[in-house]
Amino acid sequence: MESRHLRYALALAEHQHFGRAAASLGIAQPPLSTQIAAVEREVGERLFDRTPRGVFPTAAGTAFLARARRALGEMTAAAVEAGRAARGETGQLRMGFIGSALLDPLPGVLGRFRRARPDVRLDLREVNSPDGTAALVAGELDVAVGRGTPRGARVDGLVTVPIGADHLVAVVGTAHPFAGRAEIRLEQLAAERLIMSAPTQEPAVAARLHDLFGAGAAALDAATVSRDIHTIIGLAACDVGVGLGPARMRLVTRKDVWFCDIAPRVRLPDLQLSFRAADDSPVLAAFLDIVRANCAEVGSRLDDVLARREARSVKP
Template sequence: MLVDISTRLVRYAVALAEEGHFGRAARSLGVSQPALSRGIAQLESQVAAVLFHRDRVRVVPTAAGADFLRFARRGIEELDNAVRAARNSGRGETGSLRIGVIASALLELLPRVLPRFTADFPAIHVRLEQMPTSEGTEAVAQGDIDVAIGRGMPPGDHAAALLSAPVERNHMIAVVHRGHPLAGQKQVTAQQITAWPLILSPTADEPRTGAAIRDLLATRPPDDEPIEGRGVHSIITLAASGLGVGLGPNSLRSLGHGDVWMADLIPAIPLPDLVVVIQPPLRNPALRSFLKVLASVVPAYARGIEDMAERAGR
C-alpha cells in the first residue's frame, strides 16, 4: 500500500545521509535536533523499515535506507524541478508563444522585437507564422495563436471579443521596376499610377488596407482588376517583373531591393496602423512577457500596449 509521506521528512533523510550526524543535519535544515530525530523516527515508521544505523560517532544508511535514498534523491530533484518550472512559467520565463503576423510586420517591427525577446526569455519557444490580417484575427479568436500583428483594427465577427493596440504607423508608397517610366521620381500622383496596372494585397486578406485605397481604385475602370500580391514580398517581386505599380507600406524601403524604385504618393495615403491583437483573458504568461518587450521596443505606443495588457488581465 502506498504511504503518503511528507516531502519534509524525505528531505530530513537526505540531509542526514549527507551530513552523517544529527546535529549537523539539523543545522543544515534549520530545525532543532529533537525535531529531526522525531521526523526520522516518523519516516521509518511510515516506510516500516530502519533507514539509519546510529552510533556515537556517525549515522549511516542501512541497506533499506540506501535503497530508499536512491529513489528519494531522484524524487526530490524532480519535485524541485517541477516547482521551478511552474514558477518560471508563471512568471512568463518559459513556455511557448504562437504569433501570427502579416508580411509587413517582418520588415521593421519584428526584427527589432524578436531578438530582444529571445535574448530576455531564451526558454520561451516562439512559433511564428505568416498570415494575412483576416486570418490572424480569426486565429486569435479561435485560440489557435496567442497574438496576431496585422493591419488595422480587427475585422470580422469576432472583433468585439478581441483587444488591440497600435504598434507602427505607415503610409503607402509606389513600387516600380527600375526601367519603368515612373522610376526616378521621388513622388508620384494618384493620376500617374492609375495609368498602370496596380499590384495590391487582396482586399479579402487586408480589408482595412482596401478601405484606405478605395478612392484610388474608384478612378479606374470597373473591369480593370488589380493584380493581387499576397504579402509585401510578392508585391515587390511582381513590380520588379514589370507587371505594374505595386502599392505597399513605406517600410518596404527597408528591403533595399535593387531591381525596383520606390516613390512616395502625393497626396499621401495613410495606411491603417499596424496593430497587435490578443484575446482576453490573458492566460499565457509568455504573452505578457512578449507584450512587455514589445512596449519597450516601441515606446511611442507603450501606453496603449500596457493598457491593453492590463484590460486583458482583469
C-alpha cells in the first residue's frame, strides 16, 4: 500500500463521490474506483458503502481513515524533519573548550549560533587542550577549542584554524606596586610571587613561561597554580602575587585588580578551533559558517575547507 492509496481514500471520504474525488485528485474515475477496490482487498474489509446517495465510509473505513490521516501527517512531518536536519537546523553539536575561550570569541560565536539554530542541542564541556584533542580524535566531540597546535596520535585527520591571537599580561591587586603601571619588564617578574595556570590546564602557556624563565627558575617553581583565569585574577586581587595569563583576561571587569602589559611583548600560542576533516555533519557546517563570520583570524583556510565540504555535498 502506497501513500497515494491513502490520499485516494481520504479524498473519497471527503467528497463522498467517485467522480468528484477523482477530479480533486486529477485522475479519471475508473482508476480511482480500481485503486479503492484494491485497497479494500488488501485490508480485507469493505471500507466504503456505495449507495445512490453517495459513497460513505463503513465502520472499518472510519477506523482506516483515522490511521491513514495520521500516517500521511507523519510522512509529511518526516520529510520536513529530514530537510531541517540536512540544513543543520536540528541535531547536536558537541564542543570542548578551554576556559579562557569563554571570554572571547565563544560568547559571540555561541550566542549567534544559538539564535540561528535554536533547535540544535549544544553539548558543551570545559576541557584542557590535550584532553579536547583526544576526545575530538576519538569521536567524542565534534569541535574542540584549545591553545596551540593539536598534538598526539591521529591529529593528521583534524582540520585546525586559528580563531584568536593572544599575548601574555600580568594582573595585580590595586595595592601592589605594579598597580597603575601601563607595563612592566619581563625581568621584573622573576623577583615576584607568581600565579599561573596549572600546566595540565594550559600546557601551551606553561611551556611558554618555562621558555622565558628557564625550567629551573625559582619564580616558576614557587608559583601558585590555579585551575582557570578567574582564579588567577581572584588570587591577584587578594595580593597573593602577580597573576600571569592571556590578554583576554582584561575582559573580566573588576575594580580591585590592575592589568599590566609585559615588555617585551610575549606572544602566546593562538586559540585554535579543530574538527575532524571527514566530518560532513550539516550542523558542523552551520557552526563553521558562524565561526567564519565572527572570527577574522580564520583567514582563507576555513573558507577553503567550507568550499570543499559544500562541493562534496552537491549530488550529481
